[in-house]
Amino acid sequence: MRTILLSAxxxxxxxxxxxxxxxxxxxxxxxxxxxxxxAAPVALPPAIKAEKTLRCRDNSLAYVTFFEGDTQAVVxxxxxxxxxxxxxxxxxxxxxxxxxxxxxxxxxxVTLAQPGKPAxxxxx
Numbered sequence: 001m002r003t004i005l006l007s008a009x010x011x012x013x014x015x016x017x018x019x020x021x022x023x024x025x026x027x028x029x030x031x032x033x034x035x036x037x038x039a040a041p042v043a044l045p046p047a048i049k050a051e052k053t054l055r056c057r058d059n060s061l062a063y064v065t066f067f068e069g070d071t072q073a074v075v076x077x078x079x080x081x082x083x084x085x086x087x088x089x090x091x092x093x094x095x096x097x098x099x100x101x102x103x104x105x106x107x108x109x110v111t112l113a114q115p116g117k118p119a120x121x122x123x124x
């Protein structure tokens with residue numbers, strides 16, 4: 001008899017725990033949901049491949065950040081100076097920027113042309 005009462009009590013406790021999940025009603029819909037659903041995928045910026053300080057033929061320094069994909073680099077002529085972003089259409093093509101900037105090569109050695117200066121080799 002006692003076993004039956006304990007079994008009945010346990011069944012009642014378990015039945016009380018099994019309530020249906022509450023229904024969630026969205027009372028604040030996202031006003032941009034349709035725009036976000038149909039938006040074009042976002043391209044992430046390329047990852048940094050290498051950051052190098054290169055010594056150029058005229059004994060100046062070039063601070064160059066190379067990016068994955070080999071279609072972009074950032075050049076500074078002074079440490080912490082203004083950055084110039086150079087881009088190219090495909091890997092292996094010269095990277096260029098407005099004003100006469102041009103860069104070819106890789107993290108260990110480049111040929112760099114700056115506005116008002118002839119192209120020169122720079123090595124790491």
